[in-house]
Amino acid sequence: MKTKTLKENKVNIITLGCSKNIVDSEVIMTQLKGNGIEVVHEAEDDKFNIVLINTCGFIGHAKTESIETILRYADAKKEGLIDKVYVSGCLSERYKEDLVNEIPEVDAFFGTREVPNLLRALNADYKKELLGERLLTTDKHFGYLKIAEGCDRPCSFCAIPLMRGKHVSTPIEDLVKQAEDMVAKGVKEILLIAQDLTYYGLDIYKKRRLADLLRALSDVEGLEWIRLHYAYPTGFPMDVIDVMKERDNIANYLDIPLQHGSTEMLKRMRRGTSREKQEQLINDIRAEIPNIAIRTTLITGHPGETEEEFEEMLDFVERMRFERVGVFTYSHEEDTHAGDDMEDTIPEDVKQERADEIMQIQEEISAELNQEKVGKVFRVLFDKIEGGYFVGRTEYDSPEVDNEVLVPVEEKNHVRLGDFANVKITSAEPFDLYGEIV
Numbered sequence: 001m002k003t004k005t006l007k008e009n010k011v012n013i014i015t016l017g018c019s020k021n022i023v024d025s026e027v028i029m030t031q032l033k034g035n036g037i038e039v040v041h042e043a044e045d046d047k048f049n050i051v052l053i054n055t056c057g058f059i060g061h062a063k064t065e066s067i068e069t070i071l072r073y074a075d076a077k078k079e080g081l082i083d084k085v086y087v088s089g090c091l092s093e094r095y096k097e098d099l100v101n102e103i104p105e106v107d108a109f110f111g112t113r114e115v116p117n118l119l120r121a122l123n124a125d126y127k128k129e130l131l132g133e134r135l136l137t138t139d140k141h142f143g144y145l146k147i148a149e150g151c152d153r154p155c156s157f158c159a160i161p162l163m164r165g166k167h168v169s170t171p172i173e174d175l176v177k178q179a180e181d182m183v184a185k186g187v188k189e190i191l192l193i194a195q196d197l198t199y200y201g202l203d204i205y206k207k208r209r210l211a212d213l214l215r216a217l218s219d220v221e222g223l224e225w226i227r228l229h230y231a232y233p234t235g236f237p238m239d240v241i242d243v244m245k246e247r248d249n250i251a252n253y254l255d256i257p258l259q260h261g262s263t264e265m266l267k268r269m270r271r272g273t274s275r276e277k278q279e280q281l282i283n284d285i286r287a288e289i290p291n292i293a294i295r296t297t298l299i300t301g302h303p304g305e306t307e308e309e310f311e312e313m314l315d316f317v318e319r320m321r322f323e324r325v326g327v328f329t330y331s332h333e334e335d336t337h338a339g340d341d342m343e344d345t346i347p348e349d350v351k352q353e354r355a356d357e358i359m360q361i362q363e364e365i366s367a368e369l370n371q372e373k374v375g376k377v378f379r380v381l382f383d384k385i386e387g388g389y390f391v392g393r394t395e396y397d398s399p400e401v402d403n404e405v406l407v408p409v410e411e412k413n414h415v416r417l418g419d420f421a422n423v424k425i426t427s428a429e430p431f432d433l434y435g436e437i438v
Helices: 019-034 060-078 091-103 114-123 162-164 172-184 210-218 237-246 263-268 277-290 307-320 339-340 346-370
Strands: 008-013 039-040 050-055 084-089 144-148 189-193 225-228 248-257 292-299 326-328 377-386 389-393 402-407 420-428 432-437
Touching: 019 050, 019 084, 019 144, 019 189, 050 060, 050 091, 050 162, 050 292, 060 084, 060 091, 060 389, 084 091, 084 114, 144 263, 172 248, 210 225, 210 237, 225 263, 225 326, 237 248, 237 277, 248 307, 263 277, 263 307, 277 307, 292 307, 292 377, 307 346, 326 346, 377 402, 377 432, 402 420
Parallel strands: 008 039, 008 050, 050 084, 144 189, 189 225, 225 248, 248 292, 292 326, 402 432
Antiparallel strands: 377 389, 377 420, 389 402, 420 432
16 A cells, blocks of 8 residues: 555445445445445555445354454554555444544444444445445355344354344345346346344234245346355245245255254354254255255354263264355353353363364365265356366355365366356366366
8 A cells, every 4th residue: 555645536345244335335335336436346546545444253262353443444544555444344332432442543333233424424325226236246156145134043152143133034036136136137046135034024924934035036047056154043944945846046055053962062162952852953954955955154252061961062063964064163152141250161172172173074074085086077156276187066065165166277177267167077186176077
């Protein structure tokens, strides 16, 4: 960055954290552009004079990254390299008072539900006619569709309700319009996100309507893949599986955060379910869609987790053979049930050792499942070129978190990024497949 002599403001938005934050940044960008303000996302050059940092406050390392980013741009402001720094998002929602006192160089802090106030600070009006419009920051062929905000679940470890508030579903017709607009911009794959997909509709329709939403979205012409993320297991609506079977453009992929494999730990986590119920749900889903890819996330080191309960989780992972697994170490968060009422007695190195042990088992499972794909042909959506390969994904993989398909950049394998192609798998590693265009 260098000293600015810009005649007009140019805003650079930095997005930290999850895909829900990406959507929030895209909404803000659209509003700013609608007000005639130049805006960029995570600019690599230095041609901007205002920075907006959309923060994450979910767990320890995410909060650290957010604070370090704020401090970096606060220093840039002190050095005269930029004019203003604004902060929004979850960290700002949760710790606004502390942040105001600790980092006075920031011009203003805004919570997760203060977009109109944020826009006013940037001399912009909140334009209702732009509601649902988004400037996409992802690759142009895929994008995120946030179907609800907030969460009503009482999970012991989670601070999301503190930062995002109660669950609020977006009406089906509004989501269909957003999807149509995204497809018109070239999007082929839409990833449905919310803190809790399966609760969708209970607040505004008085019943779960995720299945109805899926039917409406799958009718959007030109939409080739719909992918479901963050489906809470308790009260899972099985009519969603019926729709997945009916509609070819709904990917056989489901992200269900289960968090643990011990009934006692699930009680302590206030998850409202048991190991047996979780296993039954997974088995029921697989009975209906045998070729589905199920992704889950697990937590190690939650207060009270005994060695025996951890061994139960290892056994759970070994027997369920999930296609995709992510593991987090427990982060002690104030104002949560676990943070206030339980002691964080498990050392960090033990938490990490347990996480590593799960991923070692998962690596073996993934390697075996990938070997079964060798010699078969899959439809692949290509995202990028990297290291001499076209890099893409099957319907069983979400961007940035799951396995990839690598095809050598050769004349016989030519494919355009953002396009689909049939790929024959020639070899496999634990988390990657290699193939050729057929």
